[in-house]
Amino acid sequence: MSQMEPIVTEHQTLRPLTAEDITPAYLEALNDPEVVRWTEARHQRWDEASAAAYITRSNEPGASVLLGIFLKDSGRHIGGIRLFNIHPVDRRAELSLMIFDKSQWSHGCATEALEAVVDHAFNAWGLHRLHADYYAENAASARLFAKAGFQIEGVYKDHFFIGGAHMDSIRVAKVKPRETALESARRAFIPSAGPSMTEWEVRRVSQAVQDGWYTNMRREIDEFERRMAAHAGRRYALALSSCTGAIHVALMSLGIGPGDEVSAPDLTWVA
């Protein structure tokens, strides 16, 4: 995944973070108590070496990926989103994210990045389940995950010790939505179109039945053939009850018989 193509959204580019992306602004944010207040990054002071080691640890092929979130228009690095503990058999991963650039908070950046990564994880990487944990008082995370369709699965009582007191941790998860019956049918079958039957056809058929179709059936057929001939710019048109009948007549009119070769497509009856 560290060799992956960037994920491009409306306003962002997300790509694996590298040590070259470490800037003084990034380190300053990682050491800003307001930014890391409700993250595990709060437990240490960050410098270039520790940030580089974290980036290396977080980009372990097949197990973990740390995507930097960059604004498309300015190229500015504003945050990161990390998938880790990726399980190849169960096809699940844990997720964490941070918009470290405080000037970008509440602009929809986390929503845009999270939705894109969830979609990519399910549809490009083949993952089935994602889960995340957040500090119970982190209202922004609560709203963010709820908006992105994550469900609360449980509460870890007093999981964190912060500001002299314990705080709960909230576990949320999202499972790849199952296909609807219609979606799986669409994937399984070559689509075919049924005939178009409008009120008009229904009216004409019932009219023909009421008029005694068995005695004057030619009336409708003659009219149909006359109109078809005019439409096709031919002197005659012949109505038949099936495509099979039409092919027989066409072959006969061309003089095709035993021993002749006729090529036909392998997909027929599409309508």
Ligand SMILES: CC(C)(COP(=O)(O)OP(=O)(O)OC[C@H]1O[C@@H](n2cnc3c(N)ncnc32)[C@H](O)[C@@H]1OP(=O)(O)O)[C@@H](O)C(=O)NCCC(=O)NCCS
């Ligand atoms: C949590 C965080 C990722 C949210 O990022 P963001 O880009 O500001 O989020 P968005 O702008 O996409 O907002 C998502 C929703 O949360 C709401 N929200 C944002 N900040 C909020 C706050 N402080 N309190 C309550 N709701 C908040 C938004 O209004 C929005 O909901 P809405 O669309 O119904 O209005 C960001 O604040 C952050 O990185 N904080 C520091 C690190 C952190 O806490 N990471 C999360 C670890 S789980």
